[in-house]
Amino acid sequence: METLLTVDDLKISYKSGNYYIKALDGVSFEIKEGESLAIVGESGSGKSTLGMAIARLLPPNAIIEKGRIVMKDIDILNSKPDSIRGKLISMIPQEVGTALSPFHKISTVFEDVMASENKATNILNEASKILAFLGFKDPERILKSYPHELSGGMLQRVLLALAIIKRPYLIIADEPTSMVDAPLRINIVEILNAVRKEFNISMIIITHDIAITPHLCDNIVVMYAGKIMEYGKAKEIIDNPLNPYTKLLINSIPRIKTATRFEVIERKNTQIQFYKGCPFADRCESFMKGICDITIPRYTSLGNRKVLCHLYNDKK
Amino acid sequence: MPVSLRYVIKRIFYLFLVVLGVITIVFIATRIIPAHPEFLWAGPHATEEQLQEARNELRLNDPIWVQYVYFIENMLTFNFGISWSSRHPISQDILSALPATLELAISGFIIGILIGLFLGIRAAVKYGSIIDKFVRSLSISGSAIPVFWLALIFQLILAIKLGILPVGYRIDPNAEILEGFQPITGFYTIDTLIEGKFDLFLDVLKRLLMPALVVSVYPLCLTARMTRSLALETLQEDYVRNMRSWGVKDNVIIRKYVIKAVIPPLIASLGLSFGYALVGSFLVEVIFAWNGLGMYVVHALANYDFPAVIISVMTVAIIYSSINTVVDILHAYLDPRIRL
Amino acid sequence: MIISSRFIREYYEYLKKDKLGLTGAIIVMIFIFLAVFAPYIVPYPADAWGYAYNIEQRLQPPSLAHPFGTDVYGRDVFSRVILGSRFSLIIALGVVSIALLIGVVLELFAGYLGGRIGTFFMRITDMFLAFPPILLALLFAVVIGRGLLNLIISLSLAWWPWYARLTYVQVTTVKNMPYIDAAKIAGINTPTIIFKYILPNSLTPVTVQAFLDMGAAILEAAALSFIGIGVQPPNPEWGLMISEGWYLIGVAWWISIFPGIMLFLVVMAFNFLGDSFREFNNPKVRRLLESRGI
Numbered sequence: 001m002e003t004l005l006t007v008d009d010l011k012i013s014y015k016s017g018n019y020y021i022k023a024l025d026g027v028s029f030e031i032k033e034g035e036s037l038a039i040v041g042e043s044g045s046g047k048s049t050l051g052m053a054i055a056r057l058l059p060p061n062a063i064i065e066k067g068r069i070v071m072k073d074i075d076i077l078n079s080k081p082d083s084i085r086g087k088l089i090s091m092i093p094q095e096v097g098t099a100l101s102p103f104h105k106i107s108t109v110f111e112d113v114m115a116s117e118n119k120a121t122n123i124l125n126e127a128s129k130i131l132a133f134l135g136f137k138d139p140e141r142i143l144k145s146y147p148h149e150l151s152g153g154m155l156q157r158v159l160l161a162l163a164i165i166k167r168p169y170l171i172i173a174d175e176p177t178s179m180v181d182a183p184l185r186i187n188i189v190e191i192l193n194a195v196r197k198e199f200n201i202s203m204i205i206i207t208h209d210i211a212i213t214p215h216l217c218d219n220i221v222v223m224y225a226g227k228i229m230e231y232g233k234a235k236e237i238i239d240n241p242l243n244p245y246t247k248l249l250i251n252s253i254p255r256i257k258t259a260t261r262f263e264v265i266e267r268k269n270t271q272i273q274f275y276k277g278c279p280f281a282d283r284c285e286s287f288m289k290g291i292c293d294i295t296i297p298r299y300t301s302l303g304n305r306k307v308l309c310h311l312y313n314d315k316k
Numbered sequence: 317m318p319v320s321l322r323y324v325i326k327r328i329f330y331l332f333l334v335v336l337g338v339i340t341i342v343f344i345a346t347r348i349i350p351a352h353p354e355f356l357w358a359g360p361h362a363t364e365e366q367l368q369e370a371r372n373e374l375r376l377n378d379p380i381w382v383q384y385v386y387f388i389e390n391m392l393t394f395n396f397g398i399s400w401s402s403r404h405p406i407s408q409d410i411l412s413a414l415p416a417t418l419e420l421a422i423s424g425f426i427i428g429i430l431i432g433l434f435l436g437i438r439a440a441v442k443y444g445s446i447i448d449k450f451v452r453s454l455s456i457s458g459s460a461i462p463v464f465w466l467a468l469i470f471q472l473i474l475a476i477k478l479g480i481l482p483v484g485y486r487i488d489p490n491a492e493i494l495e496g497f498q499p500i501t502g503f504y505t506i507d508t509l510i511e512g513k514f515d516l517f518l519d520v521l522k523r524l525l526m527p528a529l530v531v532s533v534y535p536l537c538l539t540a541r542m543t544r545s546l547a548l549e550t551l552q553e554d555y556v557r558n559m560r561s562w563g564v565k566d567n568v569i570i571r572k573y574v575i576k577a578v579i580p581p582l583i584a585s586l587g588l589s590f591g592y593a594l595v596g597s598f599l600v601e602v603i604f605a606w607n608g609l610g611m612y613v614v615h616a617l618a619n620y621d622f623p624a625v626i627i628s629v630m631t632v633a634i635i636y637s638s639i640n641t642v643v644d645i646l647h648a649y650l651d652p653r654i655r656l
Numbered sequence: 657m658i659i660s661s662r663f664i665r666e667y668y669e670y671l672k673k674d675k676l677g678l679t680g681a682i683i684v685m686i687f688i689f690l691a692v693f694a695p696y697i698v699p700y701p702a703d704a705w706g707y708a709y710n711i712e713q714r715l716q717p718p719s720l721a722h723p724f725g726t727d728v729y730g731r732d733v734f735s736r737v738i739l740g741s742r743f744s745l746i747i748a749l750g751v752v753s754i755a756l757l758i759g760v761v762l763e764l765f766a767g768y769l770g771g772r773i774g775t776f777f778m779r780i781t782d783m784f785l786a787f788p789p790i791l792l793a794l795l796f797a798v799v800i801g802r803g804l805l806n807l808i809i810s811l812s813l814a815w816w817p818w819y820a821r822l823t824y825v826q827v828t829t830v831k832n833m834p835y836i837d838a839a840k841i842a843g844i845n846t847p848t849i850i851f852k853y854i855l856p857n858s859l860t861p862v863t864v865q866a867f868l869d870m871g872a873a874i875l876e877a878a879a880l881s882f883i884g885i886g887v888q889p890p891n892p893e894w895g896l897m898i899s900e901g902w903y904l905i906g907v908a909w910w911i912s913i914f915p916g917i918m919l920f921l922v923v924m925a926f927n928f929l930g931d932s933f934r935e936f937n938n939p940k941v942r943r944l945l946e947s948r949g950i
Contacts (some may be wrong), residue, residue: 055561086563093561098554103576103651112572113562162562337783341792345799356799453676456931460923462875464882465898465916468905472913476906591788598791599879603902613794614883622798629795633787640786 001032004169004202005054010067012049012058020063023049025226027067031170031219036196036203038213038234040249041223050223051172051206055091056081071169086113090163094174096155100147106158107143113162130161133198134191153184157191164199172204177212189215211253214238222246225279232305242307244286278310286311324645331641338633339391343384346626347374359400360620373397391630401621409612409624410631415502416486416608417597423524424531425593429586432536436543437578440551441570451540458537467530467600474526481526484605488519527597527604534592542585543578550577580651587640594632670936677932683925691745694738704735706890715908725910727900733910736892737918743893744922747808747877748870754812756866759819760859763827764850778824784817790876797885804893807877807886815873819862826858833857868933871926878919894919 012024024046031037041047052058054069056076069076071088093099100109110127117123124143131139134157147155156176163171176192177185189212196203205216213220214234222230222237222245230243241247278284281292291310300312347353355362358370375383390396396406432455439451475483487504491497495516500507505524508517550556551574559569601610609628616624671677695701702708710730718725724733766777784792789811796810830836831854839849878895880886887893889900894915901911 057557057561081560082563082565085561090563091558091561093554093558095554099558101553101555101559101573101577103580104573109559112559112564112568115568116563116565159558162558166563334783334786337779338786341783341787342795345795349799452931456676456927457920457924460871460875460920460927462878462882462895462898462916462919462923464879464895464902465912465919468898468902468912468916472905472909595788595790599882602883617798617884625798626795629787629791632791636788637786 004033005031006070008068011065013063015061036217038205038217038220040210045223046226047206047223055089056084086166089170090168092159092163092173096152170202174206210249230307243309244284245280327641334637342630343387356622396627399624401619406624406627413609413612419503420597421593423528425535425590428532428535429539432539433543436540439544440547455537455541458533463596464599467603470526482523530600531593531596535589538589546578550574583647587643590639591636674932676928680925680928687922691741694742698735698738700732700735703731704739724914727911737915740892740894744874748873750808751811751873752866755815756819758816760823763820763823781817781820789814802888804887822862830854830857868930871923875923
């Protein structure tokens with residue numbers, strides 16, 4: 001399979017007042033065509049920044065210090081945003097209720113999204129087709145509606161349709177399951193998988209919910225404090241997490257039988273630039289004094305896994 | 317998309333209640349608070365006979381609720397009595413002065429909201445830039461300007477020192493004699509056009525320009541300030557970011573989506589804007605010799621002709637409430653979320 | 657405490673960065689200083705109070721002796737403008753505090769009684785809000801008469817509904833806060849809840865709003881004085897001074913222009929302060945400001 005997207009040593013900070021806050025600290029990974037990737041991490045881990053950087057949606061105070069994002073030989077960070085957004089890379093937002101302008105019909109949004117495309121295609125026909133594929137029995141009625149007339153689950157499918165209508169290579173879904181009720185989650189997962197198959201679209205799923213990732217994604221990137229802690233196949237990581245942080249994440253998936261530890265220790269330093277050694281040192285179970293708090297760990301490759309942890313640095 | 321008839325009827329019924337409320341406040345203020353209302357109504361130099369007449373007219377010997385009912389009846393049938401300073405029925409005076417005030421207020425209002433909308437959007441889009449700082453300072457300092465003082469400055473500079481615009485009056489004072497101009501609707505811009513007198517129409521526009529600019533200041537500042545903060549809030553909305561992520565161009569988002577989101581709350585503020593314009597023209601009319609309601613009130617005040625003042629104030633309050641009702645219905649029409 | 661020292665310190669830190677707000681604060685302080693000490697620092701106190709008539713000095717243009725010129729009676733406009741700040745401050749403080757008192761007390765009363773009587777109070781407030789405030793004040797001024805005290809009373813009578821409504825909105829918001837529920841569950845009695853929890857938390861916004869409204873009160877009072885129903889001659893109220901000179905605008909512009917500048921500056925200063933305060937209190941805007949590094 002050909003490589004679709006390469007992110008190479010990406011460093012991003014936010015300017016706030018007179019100081020800078022590091023959000024991404026040297027992130028690298030690849031996505032192959034048709035593959036899908038989950039970015040897992042808690043809030044503040046930099047996962048949303050990563051998604052926004054790829055979709056060229058960073059806020060004005062974000063500064064790209066270093067690194068490249070390349071998709072199909074196009075340098076994403078140095079192209080005009082208009083040539084990328086929607087066409088190459090699109091996005092499914094997290095919040096469903098505020099995702100669409102309350103003053104416009106769904107059809108208007110479709111028309112404006114398609115405005116830059118070939119005028120010959122009948123936009124609303126196209127939209128109806130996609131909506132029908134996503135399981136709407138009466139797409140015309142949906143197009144005529146205002147957002148507040150639709151339910152959350154319906155809106156989510158409309159947003160998906162808007163993201164894929166220009167047939168991008170990649171869509172980024174920000175917490176696709178966080179805003180819906182449990183029974184609908186499975187529904188969303190099924191629809192996303194169907195879309196992936198039908199349109200051959202790669203996906204990046206940004207989520208804090210590691211439990212859903214095996215159903216949706218091939219690979220997982222676990223992020224913490226702007227760094228990738230572990231990278232590998234979804235199933236392998238879930239079955240056998242190597243990094244202590246990944247272990248903590250997986251242990252906090254609610255399960256019925258095994259009594260898990262819900263130990264959440266507050267990070268002492270909320271600002272990332274203050275750590276000296278491993279960013280996870282102050283919460284780590286396998287903390288080793290004299291190593292983890294002093295030196296920054298290196299990436300270790302174990303098969304097709306990549307782990308950032310002193311435990312494995314030493315083994316090598 | 318039609319607003320439900322029920323909503324319109326509800327609003328109109330509510331307006332009726334507000335009008336009753338306005339009349340009630342006027343009744344309380346002028347008939348219950350003063351110990352001897354007849355002095356207020358009959359004027360400062362009234363003879364005992366005139367006072368007696370006023371007492372009869374106000375039915376001061378009847379119980380208070382009877383007075384109240386008669387008062388409401390008189391007000392609702394436009395039976396306001398006679399202004400003893402102009403010797404005309406007050407209703408007639410107000411009717412002839414009202415078009416002048418409305419013409420001025422509406423012109424100032426329209427100029428103000430158009431410029432304000434434009435400036436507000438510019439400022440929000442270029443947040444933090446020089447344009448934004450300028451608009452922010454202008455909109456805050458503008459609402460601190462005493463309009464009657466601004467009117468004087470305009471008059472001093474534009475009319476007296478530079479001589480670009482006429483000092484005052486709604487129309488060339490000789491127009492009636494030389495050109496046979498006769499007011500029809502009382503709105504001189506319309507009247508001159510109806511009569512086909514284009515040079516007079518230009519004269520009227522020229523005379524309208526300076527007072528209208530002065531009156532436009534408050535609506536302009538209010539609109540610019542509101543538009544700026546509304547547009548800023550809208551630009552932070554999820555849907556703006558989403559639309560960007562789907563590849564909608566920024567100018568389409570601003571032209572179509574941001575403006576549409578800004579307009580309904582702005583419409584809700586139109587009532588207030590118009591109120592500002594009305595009060596503004598009230599205060600500057602006397603400076604521009606603009607014989608509208610404001611000038612009528614100032615002259616009535618100088619002559620202690622209180623009934624004329626009170627009724628004029630009440631009229632403006634009722635106009636203001638009606639405008640607010642229209643604005644509410646318009647707002648419901650434009651914002652699909654409040655369709656009840 | 658309603659306005660804590662921490663709050664003031666934080667706002668002070670914010671003001672240092674917000675130039676417009678800082679300018680406003682400085683002008684407001686100068687204004688208060690002038691209002692307090694005006695009679696002792698003006699060059700011609702008798703002119704300032706309006707009792708001196710120097711007909712041979714009348715309508716002098718601005719000069720070293722009379723920086724703002726003299727008016728029709730030969731009085732020093734500069735002294736009068738400075739003393740005018742005292743009138744404006746008295747009006748502003750009077751109007752705002754009386755209106756605040758009426759609004760908050762009525763609203764608490766209404767809120768305490770609740771039910772139909774509470775609704776009835778709100779309807780009365782609505783009736784008052786149907787008037788543009790300045791016209792309602794005009795109506796009251798016509799009935800109760802002219803002069804400084806009557807002007808303050810009329811303006812307060814027109815002004816209180818705004819505070820009543822603001823208090824109402826605040827009380828309803830605070831009443832539904834989780835900590836009030838928590839206090840109820842903990843068994844704290846109702847008067848304690850009202851006076852210790854709801855009142856302080858609802859009063860802060862309305863008190864701050866009232867302080868910032870002082871500019872608007874000064875402006876409206878000047879407008880009423882301008883049309884002849886507020887402060888009466890020979891007092892040096894700014895609106896009145898503008899009206900004393902407007903028909904001479906082509907001959908002696910300084911009589912009207914200088915009081916207007918002063919009026920404008922002071923009201924603007926209050927507005928700047930108010931605006932900076934609102935932006936300070938609006939977390940959304942604040943976050944935006946911080947993210948842009950202002």
